[in-house]
Amino acid sequence: MISSNRCSFLSNTGLVGCSRSSGLQTKRLVPFRVECLASSSSSGGDRKLRAVMETIADVDNNQTVAGGVQDVYGEDKATEDHFVTPWSVSVASGYTLLRDPHFNKGLAFTDKERDAHFLRGLLPPTSISQETQVKKVLQHIRQYQLPLQKYTAMMNLQETNERVFYKLLIDHVEELLPVVYTPTVGEACQKYGSIYMRPQGLYISLKEKGRILEVLKNWPEKDIQVIVVTDGERILGLGDLGCQGMGIPVGKLSLYTALGGVRPSACLPITIDVGTNNELLLNDELYIGLRQRRATGQEYSELIHEFMTAVKQNYGEKILIQFEDFANHNAFDLLEKYRSTHLVFNDDIQGTASVVLAGLVAGLKFIGGNLSDHRFLFLGAGEAGTGIAELIALETSKQTGAPVEEVRKNIWLVDSKGLIVSSRGESLQHFKRPWAHEHEPITNLLDAVKKIKPTVLIGTSGQGKTFTQEVVEAMAEINERPIVLALSNPTSQAECTAEEAYTWSKGHAIFASGSPFAPVEYEGNVFVPGQANNAYIFPGFGLGLIMSGTIRVRDDLLLAASEALASQVTQEHFDKGLIYPPFKDIRKISAHIAAKVAAKSYELGLATRLPQPKDLVEHAESCMYTPAYRRYR
Ligand SMILES: O=C([O-])CC(=O)C(=O)O
Numbered sequence: 001m002i003s004s005n006r007c008s009f010l011s012n013t014g015l016v017g018c019s020r021s022s023g024l025q026t027k028r029l030v031p032f033r034v035e036c037l038a039s040s041s042s043s044g045g046d047r048k049l050r051a052v053m054e055t056i057a058d059v060d061n062n063q064t065v066a067g068g069v070q071d072v073y074g075e076d077k078a079t080e081d082h083f084v085t086p087w088s089v090s091v092a093s094g095y096t097l098l099r100d101p102h103f104n105k106g107l108a109f110t111d112k113e114r115d116a117h118f119l120r121g122l123l124p125p126t127s128i129s130q131e132t133q134v135k136k137v138l139q140h141i142r143q144y145q146l147p148l149q150k151y152t153a154m155m156n157l158q159e160t161n162e163r164v165f166y167k168l169l170i171d172h173v174e175e176l177l178p179v180v181y182t183p184t185v186g187e188a189c190q191k192y193g194s195i196y197m198r199p200q201g202l203y204i205s206l207k208e209k210g211r212i213l214e215v216l217k218n219w220p221e222k223d224i225q226v227i228v229v230t231d232g233e234r235i236l237g238l239g240d241l242g243c244q245g246m247g248i249p250v251g252k253l254s255l256y257t258a259l260g261g262v263r264p265s266a267c268l269p270i271t272i273d274v275g276t277n278n279e280l281l282l283n284d285e286l287y288i289g290l291r292q293r294r295a296t297g298q299e300y301s302e303l304i305h306e307f308m309t310a311v312k313q314n315y316g317e318k319i320l321i322q323f324e325d326f327a328n329h330n331a332f333d334l335l336e337k338y339r340s341t342h343l344v345f346n347d348d349i350q351g352t353a354s355v356v357l358a359g360l361v362a363g364l365k366f367i368g369g370n371l372s373d374h375r376f377l378f379l380g381a382g383e384a385g386t387g388i389a390e391l392i393a394l395e396t397s398k399q400t401g402a403p404v405e406e407v408r409k410n411i412w413l414v415d416s417k418g419l420i421v422s423s424r425g426e427s428l429q430h431f432k433r434p435w436a437h438e439h440e441p442i443t444n445l446l447d448a449v450k451k452i453k454p455t456v457l458i459g460t461s462g463q464g465k466t467f468t469q470e471v472v473e474a475m476a477e478i479n480e481r482p483i484v485l486a487l488s489n490p491t492s493q494a495e496c497t498a499e500e501a502y503t504w505s506k507g508h509a510i511f512a513s514g515s516p517f518a519p520v521e522y523e524g525n526v527f528v529p530g531q532a533n534n535a536y537i538f539p540g541f542g543l544g545l546i547m548s549g550t551i552r553v554r555d556d557l558l559l560a561a562s563e564a565l566a567s568q569v570t571q572e573h574f575d576k577g578l579i580y581p582p583f584k585d586i587r588k589i590s591a592h593i594a595a596k597v598a599a600k601s602y603e604l605g606l607a608t609r610l611p612q613p614k615d616l617v618e619h620a621e622s623c624m625y626t627p628a629y630r631r632y633r
């Protein structure tokens with residue numbers, strides 16, 4: 001039985017109005033909604049009323065609510081000259097209950113629940129189990145031929161019955177991850193205007209400048225623990241999709257819940273719309289964003305700063321903000337600017353780095369050698385490329401005691417202009433400069449492979465088909481077991497396919513990719529390509545931060561996450577060609593990652609949720625959201 005105190009910070013909002021001493025699974029709960037009585041009005045007075053709305057503060061303070069007596073809406077704290085918001089708690093029942101995705105159980109409502117919640121006659125008489133519902137929806141989804149049809153069916157399910165959506169996704173993660181995530185989510189973003197039905201997150205555009213705090217307060221959930229935010233400028237390897245990038249925060253947060261166990265109501269997807277430079281979208285009558293070119297410079301940074309300030313003001317110090325799919329020219333600067341004042345994490349720089357390092361460490365366990373024995377060549381010197389390179393350098397430096405500057409010399413990057421070398425000097429963007437080593441200029445990848453003789457080739461270019469046959473053959477000529485990672489997403493942007501990597505290297509390559517590839521048979525052997533995607537890391541990483549109340553992200557936490565992931569790879573996995581464990585075990589893996597991250601955070605004094613639990617793995621598991629239906633009284 002789960003004790004409520006241990007996990008109250010991750011508990012379901014639906015329990016707040018009840019006694020907090022209830023266990024999560026075994027006790028009954030009342031499906032209720034907190035509603036602002038003034039919410040139907042949009043007067044200026046209403047805005048002021050909302051501006052003093054207090055969040056459900058007990059959760060953050062880790063207090064229990066015995067009997068529900070607490071100033072949760074801030075009325076008692078307000079003095080006479082303050083405005084207060086008239087809130088009421090209403091029990092969701094009848095038709096409204098069926099339309100509420102958090103609480104709806106469809107045909108799984110029992111007779112007793114149908115009586116108690118005014119559902120008689122609103123449902124056909126039969127009652128079926130959640131398992132049967134999952135089976136039915138899966139059959140339905142499998143009937144669709146096109147990935148985008150499967151995607152819209154999944155999104156509809158999420159909007160209709162959240163618990164069936166998550167149970168389905170968790171129980172069939174290997175089949176459905178490619179539907180709700182890469183590669184299909186890429187196509188969904190490209191066509192978001194035509195498939196758009198309901199808002200799935202918050203849209204903050206230039207029109208909301210000066211009012212972002214107010215916009216945050218419009219979101220119906222008050223107890224937010226993680227935000228994934230994009231400005232849509234570099235969606236996967238697909239480029240600027242403007243406001244239609246919303247599919248990415250929505251997809252990433254579904255994984256926070258399904259893979260990492262962070263409850264859905266604590267997750268907030270946000271898209272910041274500063275315009276788009278994508279002409280196709282600007283001329284598309286179904287485009288959902290601002291029809292203007294991107295704001296840049298001061299106008300851009302002022303909006304982002306207002307957003308960052310409002311988020312901290314509204315949700316406090318421990319809100320996790322994950323930056324996703326910003327363009328290089330903003331991503332590094334934003335991370336640098338906010339890493340010392342906010343709990344921020346850039347998934348494309350840091351999450352990708354952590355997952356790739358894990359794969360390399362796991363691979364080396366079996367092929368032998370240390371990181372310092374290897375030479376790395378990257379195609380692509382943006383967020384992922386330089387992020388991975390830096391984390392490899394950090395870990396190698398830790399292992400060998402050599403200074404990071406020295407270790408970096410073993411790591412080479414090629415960008416669109418060729419090998420990054422010192423003679424390119426000041427023309428290089430600042431994040432590329434640490435990688436400018438002494439070497440004659442080389443303008444193409446094949447020559448770079450032949451000259452640098454890397455043992456590991458990593459593609460982070462966002463450009464598909466760039467690991468040509470000659471490149472892979474050259475890698476196989478230089479190395480007995482070349483490591484080839486084609487990380488760009490979605491599948492169309494992968495530097496090479498799994499089949500190409502195995503065929504061209506005559507079965508010698510150790511291959512992984514950012515988007516999934518099916519197993520490949522080559523000369524009688526079946527090779528299973530691993531998926532080197534940050535989805536292995538960010539859900540568990542975020543859970544570790546949240547459950548320990550961590551207030552800042554440090555590189556050591558990323559290294560801890562890598563180590564935890566690498567430790568889950570066995571000889572049996574490697575024998576199949578895998579340098580990552582299978583996704584079907586992801587919740588267990590996430591619990592391990594969360595535990596290692598939290599342990600490191602406690603060690604560094606960054607964790608505020610005290611005392612430190614004794615067994616962090618067990619603690620992480622006990623905190624994870626499970627989608628089984630709750631019983632309603
Ligand atoms: O979303 C993914 O699959 C991985 C990722 O962060 C990216 O490609 O930007």
Ligand SMILES: [Mg+2]
Nearest residue numbers: 324325347348
């Ligand atoms: Mg990304």
